[in-house]
Amino acid sequence: MKVGLTTTIPVEVLFAAGVVPVDLNNLFIASETAGELLEVAERAGYPRNVCGWIKGIYGAVLRDQEIRTVVAVTQGDCSNTHALMETLELEGIRIIPFAYPYDRERRLLETQIECLMEHFGVDQAAVNAAKDRLDAVRQRVREIDYLTYAGDRVTGFENHFYQVCCSDFQGDVQEYRRKVDSFLAEAEKRPSRPATVRLGYIGVPPIFTDLYGYFEERGARVVFNEVQRQFAMPFEKVDLVEQYLLYTYPYGIFYRLEDITRELKRRKIAGVIHYAQSFCFRQIEDMIIRRILDVPVLTIEGDRPEPLDARTRVRIDAFLEMLE
Numbered sequence: 001m002k003v004g005l006t007t008t009i010p011v012e013v014l015f016a017a018g019v020v021p022v023d024l025n026n027l028f029i030a031s032e033t034a035g036e037l038l039e040v041a042e043r044a045g046y047p048r049n050v051c052g053w054i055k056g057i058y059g060a061v062l063r064d065q066e067i068r069t070v071v072a073v074t075q076g077d078c079s080n081t082h083a084l085m086e087t088l089e090l091e092g093i094r095i096i097p098f099a100y101p102y103d104r105e106r107r108l109l110e111t112q113i114e115c116l117m118e119h120f121g122v123d124q125a126a127v128n129a130a131k132d133r134l135d136a137v138r139q140r141v142r143e144i145d146y147l148t149y150a151g152d153r154v155t156g157f158e159n160h161f162y163q164v165c166c167s168d169f170q171g172d173v174q175e176y177r178r179k180v181d182s183f184l185a186e187a188e189k190r191p192s193r194p195a196t197v198r199l200g201y202i203g204v205p206p207i208f209t210d211l212y213g214y215f216e217e218r219g220a221r222v223v224f225n226e227v228q229r230q231f232a233m234p235f236e237k238v239d240l241v242e243q244y245l246l247y248t249y250p251y252g253i254f255y256r257l258e259d260i261t262r263e264l265k266r267r268k269i270a271g272v273i274h275y276a277q278s279f280c281f282r283q284i285e286d287m288i289i290r291r292i293l294d295v296p297v298l299t300i301e302g303d304r305p306e307p308l309d310a311r312t313r314v315r316i317d318a319f320l321e322m323l324e
Helices: 012-017 024-029 034-044 052-063 081-090 106-120 124-149 156-167 173-187 211-217 226-231 240-246 253-266 281-292 310-323
Strands: 002-005 020-023 067-075 094-099 197-202 220-225 271-277 297-302
Touching (some): 012 106, 012 124, 020 024, 024 034, 024 052, 034 052, 052 081, 067 081, 081 094, 094 106, 106 240, 124 156, 124 173, 124 220, 124 240, 156 197, 156 211, 156 220, 156 226, 197 226, 211 220, 211 310, 271 281, 281 297, 297 310
Parallel strands (some): 197 220, 197 271, 271 297
């Protein structure tokens, strides 16, 4: 059985239950007809001035008839998820809510995980065994990240891809482990190719289809993908609850900025690309980011799954020239 996810959740529970988790964001953006999925939502009545990811998720669920259950994150992600849940429920989709506590209170998160375990009928031993399997893959993905910022052997897009896929491990842990191992074996043999400009990317994964390639064309490279790295759970030897307390994405901008600031220094980053999705409340956080970070920040905005527009390319070019 496939179970959709609106964002990263304690996916160990789903693997322990023997179901196939599907990150609906990945399902949407990887579709060859991603633009059509937005049109499905708009024809159903979604306004044009609603986040493209929300509309894409809606269209992706309706298109995939094998997904009849969705775990929706009601706190700690997009504020539009509540309406998404209701419109999916109207179409006969079973909704299981999950909430990250705003104040990172351990007991509240533990209760949410226990409720998720009850929904899927699994015990702690099975979840812990699933976590051990996933952590082994996450360790290998951390090696890909290391080869990005320390080895100069992995591109920004490759770094993005292998980390973002850790939200659902493409539904098959063993097969994904084989893909990661194969990529690492190839990447480790590459010669080191330092970039002219080392960039950090913060914010949700981009809806643009060619962003990372454009940076590489200009001699720049993203050596830090903030949210994608968090999806890969870059924490060692912690229990399940602690892991999802350390996970920064759901808990507010100030907690995220602690992690971002550390990584910018460790990776010797010259400038930051802050991606803001059109019509997203997180755009407001840009004013906080600019006041706290001590490196130059370029904020870019995307709406639909398409290549970079000419105006954004010009702004990126000017930013990179300034950093050089």
